[in-house]
Amino acid sequence: MPSGTKPSYIVDLPFEIWQHVSSFLSVEEVWVLHGLNRMLRNIALDKRYKCVKVNFAPRHYGSYATRFRHLGEDQIAKRVREIYFQPYIPLDPFDLKDDLKARSPLKGIFEETSAPDANTIVSTIARFKKVSSLRIESTYDIRLRPPGLQLIHGGLRIFANNLRTLILSFPLEMMSTIILPDLVLTRLETLEIMPSSLEWSTRQASWMPYNPRVITYFKLIPLFEGLNHIPHLESVSFSVPAHTSPKDATYRFFAQHSKTLRRLQLSMAHMSVLDYQNFLEQLDVPLPLLEALTLNFGFRSRHLIVDPSLPKFLSQYASTLRSLRLLKKQHGKREMFSLFEIPLGSPTAYSKLRFLEIWLYCLTPEILDMISSSLPNLEDLELTVRIFKGESASFENERDQFCVEMRLRDYYEWKLRRLLLKNIDSKTMSRSNANCIIAVVEALPRLLTINEMNRVDYLSCYSRT
Secondary structure: OOOOOOOOOHHHOOHHHHHHHHOOOOHHHHHHOOOOOHHHHHHHHHHHOOEEEEEOOOOOHHHHHHHHHHHHOHHHHOOOOEEEEEOOOOOOOOOOOOOHHHOOOOOOOOOOOOHHHHHHHHHHHOOOOOOOEEEEEOOOOOOOOHHHHHHHHHHHHHHOOOOOEEEEEOOHHHHHHHOOOOOEOOOOOEEEEOOEEEEEOOOOEEEEEOOOOOOOOEOOHHHHOOOOEOOOOOEEEEEOOOOEOOOOHHHHHHHHOOOOOOEEEEEOOOOOHHHHHHHHHHOOOOOOOOOEEEEEOOOOOOOOOOOOHHHHHHHOOOOOOOEEEEEEEEEOHHHHHHHHOOOOOOOOOOOOOOEEEEEEEEEOHHHHHHHHHHOOOOOEEEEEEEEEOOOOOOHHHHHHHHHHHHOOOOOOOOOOOEEEEEEOOOOOOOHHHHHHHHHHHHOOOOOOEEOOEEHHHHHHHHOOO
């Protein structure tokens, strides 16, 4: 090294590089570096205090409020971006680890609480000026009394004008109690609703989805009556309880936000076939800006479930959708044609669709022909398939016939660039299934990647005998 030249140390790297490096590390790993220099200290503090967990049901409010108060210091408060309200005791208010051992069933826990202690916590929360994400969790066994509600309501009012993401995970019966009817969320963009219950086992607590056997019929009026004032809502994720009718507050909620909603995710995993069909038939709400739609049916049956309500429901949004995901339900050949086939001379219904993920009972060359002609602008396709099927009546020869028929096809004009083709039954493809995939890839000369591999590399790797 020439004399007089200052040596270069790794700690002198630019802030942006260290920030990128820290994104691959855990909170604990980053915290180890905080003493090296001021820059790393700021990065470590930002990551450590990004999310703060607020226990709205501690055993002793006084001691908890005293411990919580130090988070209101300027060097900490300005770094908080996310708040979790939870009914169990975290190891630290900013601890992101989901440790079941830290949870404890708390019954009658408000007996020793006092309003002044709750006010202290709310005052500390009010110093978190940059919070944009709020999550509220509760369970059936938690008795919501004034101090706990005071914390939750205080947080909702404090952050109402800044929130962009709101996640609610608690029993629907608590909705009207927790959500304020006059709440105005002027900047909210993402709303995620996960109705849940807490079931206790002899060993540990575990989060379980909403149990459809608890209530035979449930109206969603308490769910949405306090969430009507969201002028900029763009994304909604909602787990639909069993026996739900959209003709209550659900319809009004979607209609009220129809001019802003761009992303919608509905999970119907806890509904029977008849219930979810009735739900889709009645949910007739125009969403002119909807770009991404995900429907999770939650069915793993080998049997085909013919669904006449689905094509009608999807046709409402076909002209605007750019992303469509139909998960956990196997679609047959007839249903695929009813969903996507375009009559001769008619305009393309899904002209803007770029991404499609769908589960199929069987993949046939005719289905690929129809998809390529009906979805000419599709760029990204993910298929989860049970079987590959040709015209042969023999099961042993179906996949061979599929390969023979695929070799007669050429989808050169199709814009598809990425294909993910998976088998439902096994994580590893059999040799015969692999041959079917190869036949599909060979018919797509403009394809770039197949199953996260370069097309050329995939063919050279799996075409070997």
